[in-house]
Amino acid sequence: MKKPTILVTNDDGITAPGIAHLIKLMKTIGEVIVVAPDSPQSGMGHAITLEDPLRIHRVSIFDGVESWECSGTPVDCVKLARNVIFKDRKIDLCVSGINHGSNAGINIIYSGTMSAAMEASLEDIESIGFSLLDFSHEAIFDHADSFILKIVKTTLEKGLGGGRLLNVNIPKCSEQPIKGIKVCRQGKGNWEEKFIEGKDPRGNKYYWMSGNFINKEHAEGSDLLALSQNYISVVPSTSDLTDYAQIEDINQKINEA
Amino acid sequence: MKKPTILVTNDDGITAPGIAHLIKLMKTIGEVIVVAPDSPQSGMGHAITLEDPLRIHRVSIFDGVESWECSGTPVDCVKLARNVIFKDRKIDLCVSGINHGSNAGINIIYSGTMSAAMEASLEDIESIGFSLLDFSHEAIFDHADSFILKIVKTTLEKGLGGGRLLNVNIPKCSEQPIKGIKVCRQGKGNWEEKFIEGKDPRGNKYYWMSGNFINKEHAEGSDLLALSQNYISVVPSTSDLTDYAQIEDINQKINEA
Numbered sequence: 083m084k085k086p087t088i089l090v091t092n093d094d095g096i097t098a099p100g101i102a103h104l105i106k107l108m109k110t111i112g113e114v115i116v117v118a119p120d121s122p123q124s125g126m127g128h129a130i131t132l133e134d135p136l137r138i139h140r141v142s143i144f145d146g147v148e149s150w151e152c153s154g155t156p157v158d159c160v161k162l163a164r165n166v167i168f169k170d171r172k173i174d175l176c177v178s179g180i181n182h183g184s185n186a187g188i189n190i191i192y193s194g195t196m197s198a199a200m201e202a203s204l205e206d207i208e209s210i211g212f213s214l215l216d217f218s219h220e221a222i223f224d225h226a227d228s229f230i231l232k233i234v235k236t237t238l239e240k241g242l243g244g245g246r247l248l249n250v251n252i253p254k255c256s257e258q259p260i261k262g263i264k265v266c267r268q269g270k271g272n273w274e275e276k277f278i279e280g281k282d283p284r285g286n287k288y289y290w291m292s293g294n295f296i297n298k299e300h301a302e303g304s305d306l307l308a309l310s311q312n313y314i315s316v317v318p319s320t321s322d323l324t325d326y327a328q329i330e331d332i333n334q335k336i337n338e339a
Numbered sequence: 340m341k342k343p344t345i346l347v348t349n350d351d352g353i354t355a356p357g358i359a360h361l362i363k364l365m366k367t368i369g370e371v372i373v374v375a376p377d378s379p380q381s382g383m384g385h386a387i388t389l390e391d392p393l394r395i396h397r398v399s400i401f402d403g404v405e406s407w408e409c410s411g412t413p414v415d416c417v418k419l420a421r422n423v424i425f426k427d428r429k430i431d432l433c434v435s436g437i438n439h440g441s442n443a444g445i446n447i448i449y450s451g452t453m454s455a456a457m458e459a460s461l462e463d464i465e466s467i468g469f470s471l472l473d474f475s476h477e478a479i480f481d482h483a484d485s486f487i488l489k490i491v492k493t494t495l496e497k498g499l500g501g502g503r504l505l506n507v508n509i510p511k512c513s514e515q516p517i518k519g520i521k522v523c524r525q526g527k528g529n530w531e532e533k534f535i536e537g538k539d540p541r542g543n544k545y546y547w548m549s550g551n552f553i554n555k556e557h558a559e560g561s562d563l564l565a566l567s568q569n570y571i572s573v574v575p576s577t578s579d580l581t582d583y584a585q586i587e588d589i590n591q592k593i594n595e596a
Contacts, residue, residue, distance in 0.1 A: 127414070128384030128448045135537070135545030157384075157449075158548070165532045166546055188461065190580055191385045191454075192414075204445065204529050233593060240592045244585035265590035267581040272461045275422045280392070288392035289423055291415070316593065318585035323447055324524040328501035328575035333522035335497045336490060336573065 086112040086174035086238050089163055089202065093123045093156040093181065093194025096141065096149070100180035103223040104212060105144050107230055108177060111238070115171070116149035117163040119156060119194075124183070126194040128201070129155045138162060156198035164205050175238060176202035179212035180223055180230075186213070186251040186305040186315060187269040187297070196249055200321050203247040208237055210248045215309060222255040229263055229314050245320030251305060253312050264313040269304030271297040343369040343431035343495055346420055346459065350380040350413040350438065350451025353398065353406070357437035360480040361469060362401050364487055365434060368495070372428070373406035374420040376413060376451075381440070383451040385458070386412045395419060413455035421462050432495060433459035436469035437480055437487075443470070443508040443562040443572060444526040444554070453506055457578050460504040465494055467505045472566060479512040486520055486571050502577030508562060510569050521570040526561030528554040 088108045092101040096118040108114045120139070137153040150167055152159045160176065181195040190196045199211035212230060214221055233250060242248065249268075253260060275293040282288055297306050305315035345365045349358040353375035365371045377396070394410040407424055409416045417433065438452040447453045456468035469487060471478055490507060499505065506525075510517060532550040539545055554563050562572035 122390065125387040125389045126384070127386045127454065129386040129412075130382040130384070130449055130548065132382045132548060133379065135539070135547045136534075137543070137545055155386075161532050161548065162534065162546065166534050188578060191457070191578055192387055197384065197448075200448070236593050242585070243588060245582040247582070248589070249580075263593055265586055265593060267583065267586065268579050275418050277393075277419065277423050282392070286394070288394055289419065290392045291387065291389060291418065316589065317580075318582040318589045319580045320582040321445060321448055321580075322525050323506075323574075323576045323578075323580070325502040325504070325575040325577040326524065328499070329522055329524065331500060332505070332573065332575045336493050336520055336522060 087172060088112040088114050089173045089176045090114055090116045091118045091156060091159050091176065091178050091198045093119065093126060093198065095119050095122045096151045098182060099219060099221065100182050100214065100223065104177060104180050105147060107227060111234060114147045115168055116144060116147055117152055117159045117167055119159055120151040120153055123156050123194045125192050126155045127192050128157055128197040131155060131158050136162065138167065156194035157201045160198050160201040173207050176207045176209040177212065177234065181213035182221055183217045184213055184215045184251055185211060185249060186309055187271045190249055190268060190319065200247055203245060204321060208242045208246045210234065210237060210250055212250045212252065214252045214254065216254040225255045225260060226252040226314065229260060233316065244318055247319045249317040249319045251309055251315045253309055253314070258312050260314055261312050264308035264315055266305040266308050266315045266317050267303055268317050269297065269306030270299045271295060271306060344429060345369040345371050346430045346433045347371055347373045348375050348413060348416050348433065348435050348455045350376065350383060350455065352376050352379045353408045355439060356476060356478065357439050357471065357480065361434060361437050362404060364484060368491060371404045372425055373401060373404055374409055374416045374424055376416055377408040377410055380413050380451045382449050383412045384449050385414055385454040388412060388415050393419065395424065413451035414458045417455050417458040430464050433464045433466040434469065434491065438470035439478055440474045441470055441472045441508055442468060442506060443566055444528045447506055447525060447576065457504055460502060461578060465499045465503045467491065467494060467507055469507045469509065471509045471511065473511040482512045482517060483509040483571065486517060490573065501575055504576045506574040506576045508566055508572045510566055510571070515569050517571055518569050521565035521572055523562040523565050523572045523574050524560055525574050526554065526563030527556045528552060528563060
């Protein structure tokens with residue numbers, strides 16, 4: 083049987099440990115191809131580069147894997163992979179990550195990792211974003227290997243349907259083994275920003291974004307809860323942002339006043 | 340009665356004609372405050388600036404309106420408005436736009452205009468993004484004035500509920516008057532990219548994103564159809580990207596194999 087072709091990308095940049103780990107795992111399953119940003123692109127959301135030209139360069143940092151770095155955003159990488167670099171190749175799956183840091187809850191909308199995965203899903207490629215709840219460069223990924231492989235193999239064998247997109251988050255490595263996989267909804271919560279005020283070398287004021295994530299719920303079924311209980315969370319996700327439950331109500335308010 | 344405080348932002352930048360038009364309209368309803376990008380930020384999606392400091396400057400281009408320009412993305416602007424510039428002020432509504440160009444269908448996920456509005460909704464501020472199906476700097480906005488005012492006044496009087504967010508798109512001005520307002524779901528379609536290949540002055544290859552939007556449906560109820568029939572489309576939108584219909588199916592595939 084022909085091995086599936088798996089496109090790997092991320093938002094931490096092509097030299098991040100997380101993507102190297104994901105490539106290593108994917109090589110046990112399929113033919114791996116890589117297009118990833120040449121610099122860190124955390125928090126880029128679904129940004130695309132319209133005002134500037136993009137550059138791509140072949141790199142040789144992963145043994146036996148055709149790999150390209152790109153000057154743009156994670157979404158640019160997927161568009162270039164699909165339309166330029168591998169335009170004549172069938173891509174069976176896209177995996178993005180492993181992100182250094184959580185993309186659970188509302189983090190999905192800020193996440194370059196998940197936006198790259200969503201872009202692939204829009205190109206009709208089933209797609210999975212993986213994120214680890216550990217920002218550190220030295221983060222340990224091994225404890226999730228068997229679960230990542232299970233999720234990827236299941237996707238390749240059975241397909242995803244729906245929005246063709248999974249948001250997978252992995253608890254930080256600890257002395258407790260991961261309990262299993264919970265399929266969840268996106269938990270409620272948001273970032274409470276604190277802007278650090280400072281002065282640059284010329285004495286001009288600046289503001290630098292910082293903040294803490296506020297978990298606004300602990301109800302059953304959310305990814306945030308599953309992760310806090312040491313489960314891997316899997317949220318089937320979609321690019322359809324319609325709030326269907328509100329359509330009739332808003333129509334009445336606007337049109338039947 | 341105290342006038343409502345309305346925060347105006349956009350993604351085309353603080354000098355774009357669309358935001359000037361929206362400010363003019365909002366001044367007839369409320370106390371207007373403005374925080375908008377100091378340069379065009381189209382296609383920035385929900386990007387935030389993590390790696391660099393942000394700058395803000397007071398500007399005096401709108402009569403009697405406290406206005407600030409910001410060096411960051413549209414989402415940065417809303418975060419700075421809420422947490423720094425107007426942190427002690429109650430904001431009753433956020434309006435974003437009027438965008439020069441459509442944010443109907445899948446465009447919502449790439450749109451800085453809609454991401455700014457969504458960010459406000461996450462801060463518990465009801466929020467509306469307005470976009471005109473005309474990219475031109477000379478675009479005419481007047482034909483939609485009465486509809487924009489109706490949508491904003493209805494929101495202020497009755498509230499939005501749900502995701503607290505509306506995506507409003509307006510047909511390009513033509514000889515046909517706008518027929519009315521349709522409350523819709525996000526239509527299906529995507530961008531078919533074409534990357535223009537070229538060489539820079541030093542002879543190095545670049546790729547520049549271009550493309551056409553492909554409308555993949557004409558079914559009743561979508562914003563794309565309503566706009567093609569010369570209606571204003573209003574899509575109640577949400578930052579919850581969960582594909583609820585898939586949760587049980589994915590759970591069976593992964594956990595009950």
